[in-house]
Amino acid sequence: MKTNKWVIKNGSFAVSNADKPVIHGCMVIEDDMITYIGEEMPEIESGVSVVDGTHLFFMPGLVNTHGHAAMSLLRGYGDDLALQIWLEEKMWPMEAKFTSSDVYWGTSLSVLEMLKGGTTTFLDMYDHMDQVAKVVEESGMRASLMRGVIGLCPEDVQRHKLNEAIAFARDWKGQADGRITTMISPHAPYTCPPDFIEKFVQAAHDMDLPMHTHMSETKAEVEQNVRDYGVRPVAHLEKLGMFSRPSLVAHAVHLTDEEIEILAANHVAVSHNPGSNLKLASGVARVTDLLKAGVTVSLGTDGAASNNNLDMFEEMRLAALIHKGVSGDPTAIPAAEALKMGTVYGAQSLFLRNVGTLAPGMKADFIALNTDQAHFLPHTDLISHAIYSACSKDVEHVWINGKQIVKHGACLTLDEERIRREAQAAFDGLLSR
Amino acid sequence: MKTNKWVIKNGSFAVSNADKPVIHGCMVIEDDMITYIGEEMPEIESGVSVVDGTHLFFMPGLVNTHGHAAMSLLRGYGDDLALQIWLEEKMWPMEAKFTSSDVYWGTSLSVLEMLKGGTTTFLDMYDHMDQVAKVVEESGMRASLMRGVIGLCPEDVQRHKLNEAIAFARDWKGQADGRITTMISPHAPYTCPPDFIEKFVQAAHDMDLPMHTHMSETKAEVEQNVRDYGVRPVAHLEKLGMFSRPSLVAHAVHLTDEEIEILAANHVAVSHNPGSNLKLASGVARVTDLLKAGVTVSLGTDGAASNNNLDMFEEMRLAALIHKGVSGDPTAIPAAEALKMGTVYGAQSLFLRNVGTLAPGMKADFIALNTDQAHFLPHTDLISHAIYSACSKDVEHVWINGKQIVKHGACLTLDEERIRREAQAAFDGLLSR
Numbered sequence: 001m002k003t004n005k006w007v008i009k010n011g012s013f014a015v016s017n018a019d020k021p022v023i024h025g026c027m028v029i030e031d032d033m034i035t036y037i038g039e040e041m042p043e044i045e046s047g048v049s050v051v052d053g054t055h056l057f058f059m060p061g062l063v064n065t066h067g068h069a070a071m072s073l074l075r076g077y078g079d080d081l082a083l084q085i086w087l088e089e090k091m092w093p094m095e096a097k098f099t100s101s102d103v104y105w106g107t108s109l110s111v112l113e114m115l116k117g118g119t120t121t122f123l124d125m126y127d128h129m130d131q132v133a134k135v136v137e138e139s140g141m142r143a144s145l146m147r148g149v150i151g152l153c154p155e156d157v158q159r160h161k162l163n164e165a166i167a168f169a170r171d172w173k174g175q176a177d178g179r180i181t182t183m184i185s186p187h188a189p190y191t192c193p194p195d196f197i198e199k200f201v202q203a204a205h206d207m208d209l210p211m212h213t214h215m216s217e218t219k220a221e222v223e224q225n226v227r228d229y230g231v232r233p234v235a236h237l238e239k240l241g242m243f244s245r246p247s248l249v250a251h252a253v254h255l256t257d258e259e260i261e262i263l264a265a266n267h268v269a270v271s272h273n274p275g276s277n278l279k280l281a282s283g284v285a286r287v288t289d290l291l292k293a294g295v296t297v298s299l300g301t302d303g304a305a306s307n308n309n310l311d312m313f314e315e316m317r318l319a320a321l322i323h324k325g326v327s328g329d330p331t332a333i334p335a336a337e338a339l340k341m342g343t344v345y346g347a348q349s350l351f352l353r354n355v356g357t358l359a360p361g362m363k364a365d366f367i368a369l370n371t372d373q374a375h376f377l378p379h380t381d382l383i384s385h386a387i388y389s390a391c392s393k394d395v396e397h398v399w400i401n402g403k404q405i406v407k408h409g410a411c412l413t414l415d416e417e418r419i420r421r422e423a424q425a426a427f428d429g430l431l432s433r
Numbered sequence: 434m435k436t437n438k439w440v441i442k443n444g445s446f447a448v449s450n451a452d453k454p455v456i457h458g459c460m461v462i463e464d465d466m467i468t469y470i471g472e473e474m475p476e477i478e479s480g481v482s483v484v485d486g487t488h489l490f491f492m493p494g495l496v497n498t499h500g501h502a503a504m505s506l507l508r509g510y511g512d513d514l515a516l517q518i519w520l521e522e523k524m525w526p527m528e529a530k531f532t533s534s535d536v537y538w539g540t541s542l543s544v545l546e547m548l549k550g551g552t553t554t555f556l557d558m559y560d561h562m563d564q565v566a567k568v569v570e571e572s573g574m575r576a577s578l579m580r581g582v583i584g585l586c587p588e589d590v591q592r593h594k595l596n597e598a599i600a601f602a603r604d605w606k607g608q609a610d611g612r613i614t615t616m617i618s619p620h621a622p623y624t625c626p627p628d629f630i631e632k633f634v635q636a637a638h639d640m641d642l643p644m645h646t647h648m649s650e651t652k653a654e655v656e657q658n659v660r661d662y663g664v665r666p667v668a669h670l671e672k673l674g675m676f677s678r679p680s681l682v683a684h685a686v687h688l689t690d691e692e693i694e695i696l697a698a699n700h701v702a703v704s705h706n707p708g709s710n711l712k713l714a715s716g717v718a719r720v721t722d723l724l725k726a727g728v729t730v731s732l733g734t735d736g737a738a739s740n741n742n743l744d745m746f747e748e749m750r751l752a753a754l755i756h757k758g759v760s761g762d763p764t765a766i767p768a769a770e771a772l773k774m775g776t777v778y779g780a781q782s783l784f785l786r787n788v789g790t791l792a793p794g795m796k797a798d799f800i801a802l803n804t805d806q807a808h809f810l811p812h813t814d815l816i817s818h819a820i821y822s823a824c825s826k827d828v829e830h831v832w833i834n835g836k837q838i839v840k841h842g843a844c845l846t847l848d849e850e851r852i853r854r855e856a857q858a859a860f861d862g863l864l865s866r
Contacts, residue, residue: 072810075811075822079814080763080764116807189616279754279757279763280757284758284759304822307821307822308818308821311824312825322713325714325715327714330516330519330714331715332511372853374545374853375546375743377542377853378860379857380510384509385472386510386742389741391744394826419807420807423811424812426811
């Protein structure tokens with residue numbers, strides 16, 4: 001098969017070089033991979049197509065490390081409510097009605113929003129995961145997928161759900177040209193009995209897969225864990241063996257110094273969800289302390305029902321802003337660190353070794369921002385602009401696995417108009433059932 | 434003169450009705466004024482032009498109540514630095530070099546960004562204000578303008594600056610078809626000696642103008658006020674007579690209960706600047722307490738050097754999010770309240786009686802968001818979507834004083850390409866001088 005080789009010239013590129021984080025030059029892509037990036041134009045064979053990158057800022061694609069894509073169907077359905085009312089009166093009754101078709105269209109809506117906003121990889125933990133995988137396959141996106149299992153049910157139902165999670169993880173691992181990876185995911189320590197979590201740990205060992213769970217999102221659930229099991233969630237999960245697997249925990253808002261040490265010692269990654277944590281009033285995670293301790297901290301949007309968008313530029317900006325404001329330290333989480341949280345730390349959190357930076361040998365997952373706009377001027381510091389000034393709609397083009405997925409803001413792989421129509425119809429159907 | 438009358442039909446409109454905050458219907462505009470808004474189509478004379486509002490959400494134009502527009506020239510020039518280093522090594526040396534031409538192009542850049550992002554009115558406190566007024570005149574925007582005076586200088590210089598502030602306020606009040614109003618503005622209690630502030634108060638009385646100042650942005654400046662004058666800033670300004678004038682204070686991050694009471698009793702409005710306060714690590718203002726006490730709290734971006742954009746959608750969202758997260762109360766600042774802070778409370782903060790809401794008799798300052806996008810679906814609650822999901826680039830059209838200023842995202846009154854080029858050149862010039 002002939003190699004598909006092409007070149008971007010005259011672009012600005014965010015690279016992994018602390019001394020010179022932005023270079024002006026060119027990048028060569030061959031098939032699904034970046035093979036060159038640098039200031040000098042390499043010698044190019046005739047016939048290789050050259051794309052002009054003038055007025056474009058190329059960045060690694062954004063990696064959203066925690067979410068429930070189908071929940072976009074409930075965007076704006078319940079806001080500004082106390083957590084229990086929101087869950088019990090709004091979310092759970094509606095989610096109980098979700099069919100696989102609802103999951104398909106809700107996920108399609110989210111994938112469309114994420115792609116157009118520069119997210120190239122996302123984690124999804126939900127039900128009807130075959131539908132989610134189907135959307136990933138069709139859309140050209142990269143994803144780490146898992147059936148999230150709530151274990152507050154009879155043993156035979158537990159067994160059925162666990163088998164479903166295992167079958168999904170096995171069947172879809174490496175699918176869609178390798179764009180799909182899978183994980184094993186008990187929903188949370190407060191929704192899964194300890195012996196049930198141990199079965200997930202065993203399955204993850206058997207299948208050599210990483211694990212993901214919600215952890216210490218609210219103060220109340222931490223207190224409940226202490227009441228029920230005598231220890232806080234970190235010690236609890238460590239004791240159940242979870243951290244013997246490569247693990248990613250979502251939220252981790254309420255942590256003691258000792259818990260941060262345990263996470264660091266076990267190389268557990270954290271998905272920080274600032275938008276969702278603020279909106280649900282869960283609190284402000286100790287991100288600067290986690291980073292100082294050497295924990296990999298990435299960013300997630302969580303579901304659109306508690307955010308209410310899937311805009312990773314907003315999450316990067318929130319991460320850069322709130323920890324300054326709350327700590328009183330204006331040097332906390334500088335722009336370059338926020339960008340890493342949204343890209344390379346995200347890839348590391350999903351245990352993907354070949355995405356998250358622009359460098360030779362990495363998968364060609366990257367995005368281009370239009371810098372020829374008022375809020376990108378003057379061209380002082382493009383990384384600062386990407387974090388503190390940009391929004392998701394500044395994304396002009398998106399490539400994943402070397403293939404262009406978004407061109408001048410339009411998605412090439414999905415039928416946008418149909419998805420908008422079907423997602424609205426799915427919500428209307430949920431309301432009327 | 435013939436009345437210019439036109440109608441929008443089939444639109445969704447944000448109205449001031451707590452029971453039904455969004456209506457689907459139509460709005461009639463005659464010259465610079467809204468003359469009808471409602472669900473029923475009124476009888477319309479033949480020849481009146483009708484605009485289709487399908488897929489558009491019409492909101493009052495956003496009101497940015499604190500900023501320094503020309504500082505957009507320093508966007509990204511210094512980030513993630515301690516406040517004093519940022520000011521003394523980055524901002525002040527560059528600002529000292531600003532010419533009136535720099536102010537003209539920096540302000541043009543900001544006005545372009547604000548207009549395209551749905552801001553129809555802004556407050557500006559800076560130097561070379563004739564240039565700012567000129568940009569306002571040309572752009573079609575509405576603004577409350579004032580020469581902000583720092584009084585740490587010899588008495589003759591103080592006198593000269595005060596006279597400049599007075600002359601500007603007198604000459605430009607009511608100009609540009611009434612779109613320009615003016616205020617009197619000593620920069621801050623820590624940059625103006627008490628007797629100098631009293632002269633501003635006297636001038637405001639003489640000219641019957643409202644007043645604006647920075648107040649209690651940082652803990653350090655509050656402590657300095659106590660050291661220098663024996664009282665905290667609120668009591669200090671009250672004692673100097675400022676609150677005998679209609680007043681707006683910017684920031685007000687560090688307040689005691691007693692200070693909140695004084696502000697409420699004196700009907701002093703507060704411009705809350707969440708983005709800037711977080712980025713400079715000034716702290717989190719007591720916004721829910723201020724609102725509870727009956728204080729009018731509006732939103733400002735502050736200058737782009739400390740934000741780093743002029744996106745009022747971001748400020749509304751930050752206001753709705755951070756006070757939930759920090760207080761632990763998910764019902765704090767609901768979406769509808771955040772929208773009011775960005776619109777009608779903003780108008781009230783600038784003492785403008787006829788902008789800030791969509792209602793008959795109000796000036797026709799309004800914007801239209803494109804709701805036919807993934808992140809606006811499903812159409813559950815358009816006000817929630819505008820606050821929690823939208824971004825400034827969802828603004829499709831902008832009208833000010835009945836005149837269309839932005840059409841399909843493009844500014845009709847300003848030369849965008851030239852402004853981008855000149856703003857970059859102005860920054861390059863500052864660097865090289």
